[in-house]
Amino acid sequence: MTWSINNDKCLRCGGCVSVCPVAALELRDNIIYDKKLCTLCGICDKACPVEAIKVTKQ
Amino acid sequence: MNDVIVIGAGPAGTACAKKLAENGFSVKVYDKRAEIGAPKRCGEGISEASQNFVGKVPERCIARRIKGARLYAPDGRYLDAILSEGGLVLERKVFDKWLAEEAVKAGAAVQANTFISGLVKDTKGYFTGVKGEFLGNEFEEKAKVVVCATGAESPLRNQALGVFSKVNLIDSCIQYEMTNIDMDADLIHIYLSGVLAPRGYVWVFPKGEHRANVGLGIIPQDKKPKAYMDEFLKLHPEISKGSILEVNAGCVPVGGMVKDMVANGFVLCGEGANHVNPIHGGGIKEAVISGQMAADVIAECLKKNDVSKKALSKYNDVWWDERGNHLKRVEKLRETLERLSDEDLNDLVDALKPEDIIEFARGAKLSVLAKVLMRKPKLVGIARHLL
Incomplete structure (x- = not known):
C-alpha cells in the first residue's frame, strides 16, 4: 500500500490537506506527507482537482 | 509577549487583527505565502453590499464592476438579473494586501513568508504560542490567544480542534484566468448543469472586457474538475479561443460549519471553520464577519484576563446566532438544488x-x-x- 504525489501535476492548492482526517498532509512549497499518520484512506485523492495523488491498496 | 498571534493574513485573519489592534491589543499576523493574496484561490467576486462588512474597497483592488448575473439552464436558455447594487470582481492580491495594510495601520504587525509549523500548548492545556520559520530561521513566539485563520488548507485546525472538511462537503475546483475571450463583460455568468458540473456550477467572472476567471466546482469524484473544464471549453469556442494567464485550484467548503471553534487560548475563524456560503462558495464576506466576531470576544476575554475555552466560547454563540443558523438554512437550500x-x-x-x-x-x-x-x-x- 502506497501514497504518492506527482509534483508536476500538483497545483499546490491544499485541497488534499483540507480533507485529510488525520492531519497527515501539509502544504509548504510542496505537499509534505507524514507516512506515520496516513491511513491510506484515499480521501485526498478523491478531493484533488487534478490527478496528482495516487493511493494504491494492494 | 503578544496579546494575540493570528495565523493567516487572508480576509479573516486581517479583519480579526485590525479590530484587536484598534482596541489597543498587540497583534502579530503571520502568513506562509511569499506574497500576501497570491496565488489566488478564488473566483474574486463579491457583492457591492459586502462592503458593509469589508469596508469601502479602493478602486485599485477592483478589476471590474458588474451589473448583474446571467444564469444558464442546462439547455442553454438563460435569465438575466440586473442587481440594484451590482457586484465587484476583485484583484485578490491587491485586495488582500490592502486588508493587511489596514490591519497594520490600526497597529497590528504582519509578516509574510512565515510558515507556522506547530502550536505550543502549556501543561494546563492552554495554547500559548506558535512555532514558525522565517527565511530559514526557526522561532517560537508566545501569545495569550492564538487565532487560526489559515483557511481550510492547513492541518493546524485539525491538530488543535480535530477539525477537517468532509470530502462530500467540499467542492473540488479548477479555474483559469483567461484573456481574449468573448462574453457580456457587465455580467457574471453562472452555468447550472449536472452534466457540466455535478452539484456545483461553472462560473465566468469578468475582470475586463475580454478577461475573466473561468472556473468550475464539482462534488469530488473520480472524474476530475480538469476533465469537466475541458468539456466546458469544447462547448464554448468564444471562451476556449482565449489564452490562459493563470491556473488556480482549490477545495471550497460548501457546508459542515464547525460547531465548536474554540479551545483554551485558541480560536478558529474564516474558511478554516468552513465559514463559506454553501450555495455559491463565496467566503470573503463570511471570513471578515467571523474574524471581526472573534476579535470582539477575544478583546472581552483579554480584558477580563480569562482566555479559557469557556470564556472564548461566547464566539461560538455569537457566530451561530448571527451567521451559522442562516448559513445552515442556505446549506439546506443547496442540498435541495443538488x-x-x-x-x-x-x-x-x-x-x-x-x-x-x-x-x-x-x-x-x-x-x-x-x-x-x-x-x-x-x-x-x-x-x-x-x-
Missing part, C-alpha cells in the same frame, strides 16, 4: 424571475425557492420537502 435533475433545472430557470435571483443573492431564503418551485407542477414535491 437533488434537481437537469430537466428540473431547466424548469427551475424557466420558472425563475429576475427578482428571485436577486433575492437568492441577498439571502437565499428557502421559502423563496419553494415559491419558485411551486410554479412548476413537476417541482411541487421538492418544494413541499423544502417547507
Whole structure:
C-alpha cells in the first residue's frame, strides 16, 4: 500500500490537506506527507482537482 | 509577549487583527505565502453590499464592476438579473494586501513568508504560542490567544480542534484566468448543469472586457474538475479561443460549519471553520464577519484576563446566532438544488424571475425557492420537502 504525489501535476492548492482526517498532509512549497499518520484512506485523492495523488491498496 | 498571534493574513485573519489592534491589543499576523493574496484561490467576486462588512474597497483592488448575473439552464436558455447594487470582481492580491495594510495601520504587525509549523500548548492545556520559520530561521513566539485563520488548507485546525472538511462537503475546483475571450463583460455568468458540473456550477467572472476567471466546482469524484473544464471549453469556442494567464485550484467548503471553534487560548475563524456560503462558495464576506466576531470576544476575554475555552466560547454563540443558523438554512437550500435533475433545472430557470435571483443573492431564503418551485407542477414535491 502506497501514497504518492506527482509534483508536476500538483497545483499546490491544499485541497488534499483540507480533507485529510488525520492531519497527515501539509502544504509548504510542496505537499509534505507524514507516512506515520496516513491511513491510506484515499480521501485526498478523491478531493484533488487534478490527478496528482495516487493511493494504491494492494 | 503578544496579546494575540493570528495565523493567516487572508480576509479573516486581517479583519480579526485590525479590530484587536484598534482596541489597543498587540497583534502579530503571520502568513506562509511569499506574497500576501497570491496565488489566488478564488473566483474574486463579491457583492457591492459586502462592503458593509469589508469596508469601502479602493478602486485599485477592483478589476471590474458588474451589473448583474446571467444564469444558464442546462439547455442553454438563460435569465438575466440586473442587481440594484451590482457586484465587484476583485484583484485578490491587491485586495488582500490592502486588508493587511489596514490591519497594520490600526497597529497590528504582519509578516509574510512565515510558515507556522506547530502550536505550543502549556501543561494546563492552554495554547500559548506558535512555532514558525522565517527565511530559514526557526522561532517560537508566545501569545495569550492564538487565532487560526489559515483557511481550510492547513492541518493546524485539525491538530488543535480535530477539525477537517468532509470530502462530500467540499467542492473540488479548477479555474483559469483567461484573456481574449468573448462574453457580456457587465455580467457574471453562472452555468447550472449536472452534466457540466455535478452539484456545483461553472462560473465566468469578468475582470475586463475580454478577461475573466473561468472556473468550475464539482462534488469530488473520480472524474476530475480538469476533465469537466475541458468539456466546458469544447462547448464554448468564444471562451476556449482565449489564452490562459493563470491556473488556480482549490477545495471550497460548501457546508459542515464547525460547531465548536474554540479551545483554551485558541480560536478558529474564516474558511478554516468552513465559514463559506454553501450555495455559491463565496467566503470573503463570511471570513471578515467571523474574524471581526472573534476579535470582539477575544478583546472581552483579554480584558477580563480569562482566555479559557469557556470564556472564548461566547464566539461560538455569537457566530451561530448571527451567521451559522442562516448559513445552515442556505446549506439546506443547496442540498435541495443538488437533488434537481437537469430537466428540473431547466424548469427551475424557466420558472425563475429576475427578482428571485436577486433575492437568492441577498439571502437565499428557502421559502423563496419553494415559491419558485411551486410554479412548476413537476417541482411541487421538492418544494413541499423544502417547507
